[in-house]
Amino acid sequence: MFDAYEIRKDFPILSKLIEGKRNTYLDTAASAQKPCSVINRMVKAYEEEYANVHRGSYWLSDTATANYENARKLVQTFINASKKEEIIFTRGATEGINLMASSWGNKNIGSGDEILISKAEHHANLVPWQQLALKKGACLKYFDLGEDGDFILDNFIKALSDKTKIVAVSAMSNVLGTIFDVKKVVSEAHKVGAKVLIDACQFAVHKKIDVIDMNADFLVFSGHKLYGPTGVGVLYGKYDLLCETPPYQFGGDMIEHVYYDRTTFTLPPARFEAGTPAIVQAIGLGEAIEYLMKFDFCEIEEYENMLIKYTTDRLLEIDNLKIIGNAKNKGGVFSFDIKGIHPQDLAFVLGKEGVGVRTGHFCAEPLVKELGYNSLTRASLGIYSVKEDIDVLIKTLQKAKLLLT
Amino acid sequence: MSIETLVDDFSFLDAWEDKYKYLIELGAGLPKLDDSKKLDEWKVEGCQSQVWLIPHIDGENLFFEGDSDAIIVRGIIAVVFEIFKDKSAQEILNIDVEEIFARMGLKEHITPNRRSGMLSMVDKIKYYAQQKLKD
Numbered sequence: 303m304f305d306a307y308e309i310r311k312d313f314p315i316l317s318k319l320i321e322g323k324r325n326t327y328l329d330t331a332a333s334a335q336k337p338c339s340v341i342n343r344m345v346k347a348y349e350e351e352y353a354n355v356h357r358g359s360y361w362l363s364d365t366a367t368a369n370y371e372n373a374r375k376l377v378q379t380f381i382n383a384s385k386k387e388e389i390i391f392t393r394g395a396t397e398g399i400n401l402m403a404s405s406w407g408n409k410n411i412g413s414g415d416e417i418l419i420s421k422a423e424h425h426a427n428l429v430p431w432q433q434l435a436l437k438k439g440a441c442l443k444y445f446d447l448g449e450d451g452d453f454i455l456d457n458f459i460k461a462l463s464d465k466t467k468i469v470a471v472s473a474m475s476n477v478l479g480t481i482f483d484v485k486k487v488v489s490e491a492h493k494v495g496a497k498v499l500i501d502a503c504q505f506a507v508h509k510k511i512d513v514i515d516m517n518a519d520f521l522v523f524s525g526h527k528l529y530g531p532t533g534v535g536v537l538y539g540k541y542d543l544l545c546e547t548p549p550y551q552f553g554g555d556m557i558e559h560v561y562y563d564r565t566t567f568t569l570p571p572a573r574f575e576a577g578t579p580a581i582v583q584a585i586g587l588g589e590a591i592e593y594l595m596k597f598d599f600c601e602i603e604e605y606e607n608m609l610i611k612y613t614t615d616r617l618l619e620i621d622n623l624k625i626i627g628n629a630k631n632k633g634g635v636f637s638f639d640i641k642g643i644h645p646q647d648l649a650f651v652l653g654k655e656g657v658g659v660r661t662g663h664f665c666a667e668p669l670v671k672e673l674g675y676n677s678l679t680r681a682s683l684g685i686y687s688v689k690e691d692i693d694v695l696i697k698t699l700q701k702a703k704l705l706l707t
Numbered sequence: 708m709s710i711e712t713l714v715d716d717f718s719f720l721d722a723w724e725d726k727y728k729y730l731i732e733l734g735a736g737l738p739k740l741d742d743s744k745k746l747d748e749w750k751v752e753g754c755q756s757q758v759w760l761i762p763h764i765d766g767e768n769l770f771f772e773g774d775s776d777a778i779i780v781r782g783i784i785a786v787v788f789e790i791f792k793d794k795s796a797q798e799i800l801n802i803d804v805e806e807i808f809a810r811m812g813l814k815e816h817i818t819p820n821r822r823s824g825m826l827s828m829v830d831k832i833k834y835y836a837q838q839k840l841k842d
Contacts, residue, residue, distance in 0.1 A: 644777035646756035650816075654723040662755050676757060676776070705727060706778060 304601035310686045312337040312593075323656030326694040331476050331504060331635050331682030332660050334529045336590070343589035344531065347582045355581055356555055356572070370581050373588030374571070377536055380591045381511040381521070388544065390537040390571040391584050395503045396426040398522035398537035399470070401550040401574060402499055403430035406520075407468070409548055410497075413439035416465040418496070420445055420458075420482070421672065422475040425665040427501045431470055441465075451478035451627040455486050466496040473505035477666045477680070478627030479635035481505070488517045497543070503527050507684065508606060508633040510599040513538055525583060529684075530590030534583035537574070544570035551576040602685060606634050609683055609692070616696045620703070626678060634683030637664070640699070643706050645679040651702040657695055710790050710807065717811035726812060730782025737785040740774035751828045756780045758828055762835040767795045769839060771832065783816055783825050791832060796839035804829045 310316050313335045316325055327335060347369065353362035355370045371386075378386040392398045407430075411417065417431045421444045435442040445461035448454045462469070469491040473484050488498045499520040502511055506523040513521055520543070525534040539547070549556060549567050553576035558566040567573050613636055617623055622641035640648065645661035652659055660680045663670040670678060681695055720726045740759055751758040756777035763770050771791070773784045790807055791799055808817040816825055 644756055644780075646777040647779045649755075650779050651727065654727075677755065705724065706731070 304597065304605050306605060306686055306688045310688070312339070313686050314338060314341075316686055320656040320658075321654070323654075324690075324694060326655070326657040326691050326698075328681040328683070328687070328691055328695060329658045329660050330507070330684030330687070331527070331664075331680065333526045333532070334507065334684050335686065336529055336531070336586075337593050339593050340530060340586050340589045344582050344586040347585050352582070354578055366581055369585045369588075370579070373584045373591075376588040376591045377538075380595065381513050381536075381538060382515070383513050383538055385541060387569070387571055388538055388541050390539070390544070390574045391579050392522075392535045392537050392574075393533060393580065394526070394535035395501060395522040395524040396535075398520075398535055399427055399499070399501065400430050401537060402520055402522075402547075403434045405550045406497075406543075406547045407431075407434040407438075409546075411435075411438050411440050411467055414465065415440045415467045416443050416463060417441070418443045418445065418458075418461055418466050418469045418491075420447065420453075420471050420475075422447055422451070422478055422480065422666065422669050423470070423472055424476055424501065424503070425667070427470050427472060427499075428666075428668075431468075440467075447478070447480060448629075450629055451475070451480045451632070452629040453480055453482045453631075455483060455490070458487060459490055462490060462494050462496065464494050466491065466494055468497050468499060470499040470501065472501040472503070473511075474502075474508065474633045474635075475627070475666075476504050476635065477637050477664050477669055477678075478629060479632035479637075480627060480629040481509070481631040481633055484516050484518065488519075492517070504633060504635065509603065519543055525587040525590065528587070528590055529593060530587035531580075531583040534580045534587050536587075539570070541570065544574075547574075549573050549576070553577045555579075597685070606683060606685075609687060609689070610634055612689055613681070613683070613692050616692055619696065620699055623699075626673060626675075634687070635680065636682070637678045637680045639675060639678055640703065643703065645677045647706050648679055648699070648702050651705060652695070652698050655694065655698040655701070657698050659695075708789065710792075713786060713789055714807065714810050717813065720812075727779055727782075730786070730813075731778050732782070733785040734778050734781030734783075737774070737781050737788070738772070740772055744772070745774065751831050758784070758825075760828055760831055762832075764839065768793060769796055769799060769832075769836060773828075780825070783813075784828065786811070786813075787825065787828060787832070796836040799836035800833055800840075 315335050318325055351365045353366045355367040374386045374389045377389045417435055432442050443461055445457045471482055474481050484500050491498045497519040500518045502521050502523040506528050519540055521538040523536055526532040556573050556576040558568045624639050626637040649661040662677050745759050749759040749761045751760050756775050758775045761772040775781050805817050808814045
């Protein structure tokens, strides 16, 4: 049975006082806290099993390599990929998208081609495509969401054309919380011959990823949002597509043979992992996945839906508070505005009471501006979030209102 | 009001609520910048709220006009202006703002956290001072 109070015990930071106050961590959408098992696993890797991977022929190097490759296998299982060679370790989701835009995009996007993304993309899934379009004379198109932030299939279909070469969408918006119907996105995009990249950074934390069921061509997520370490992320790609994609960076471990005048490159995933990878971070990510796989994702969802409803109801108790993003299908992300109070002032006060929230445009500046704001406040949930977190948030918001108005 | 009085006032206030109330009060006393002056040219990038800073030269000294759309931030601007009041460019460059904020118990507002920190405004003031010395 899913018990968030038991889960909290696995995360040492949650029981630490923050300047004497209870740690009310509501910024998991920016980065999640780490369970003991992940922290301990990384310490063990450094203390007992550390050497460079894919190189030496001695016990430490063999062990480090086996652990690193086992992490790849765990990611494969976690997202239900067909083979572990479809899993590329990157520095993070941002690097995964940059890799695709640079390498795949450089080869496959030409003048007059169209790249389609939603209006709610994170800068990491906007700027790389924008820069690619500018470089290639291609057109970056955006499709609108509904008034409440809902994904509207019709808007998406209307924006597709036979010139669309790639569709890049988030499976869950980091600003609005909207869950996108990625299966429909993929099937419609494939009808016009476009490939699809899914940004699953937020989605991965809340829902089960199944790349075969989604039929996604490419998918990225980051380790640090998934209760794993920073500095590591995953790019998944269908193997034949990865094989057709040229290298992104050049260096050690990604070559087959090097001659003074030319180089032949190895197959994926090594082709895309130039240099010494984030070995211990990848092992930590594997451990985070093992931690998560102990849970039933249906139970996580059920619990989260309860907490989403509770949070929504309690936020709406506050006068002049408007939740931005009320899609019918949404995850645990609450962006809001309180009329007459600047989010920066609000965040100062919340911070003093141990409440960690995010303020600003959440790396989605065009969207937040289009919604009519310069800045918003965002509270977001993780598997360790409980009603008390929300109660402290509401109490502190009330206090902040008194102080700031 | 001298900066030492401000430091005394702030260090006397233990509770963060009182410090913030005082900042808000100081901010309320900061003259508002006319909308026509809120140009992108004067925007301090890197602050999470909108902050404008306009430098003026008065003989050897520099003085500033500034504003923000956040009220605690306005208070911080008022404190920063107090610190740099009636100072020459060289004096401005010599002042350790972080140390003064630490004594006031407000040091987290002058840390390099680019979202909430006001360090970019202090950097901008020092930049203008540097430019003045070059002229």
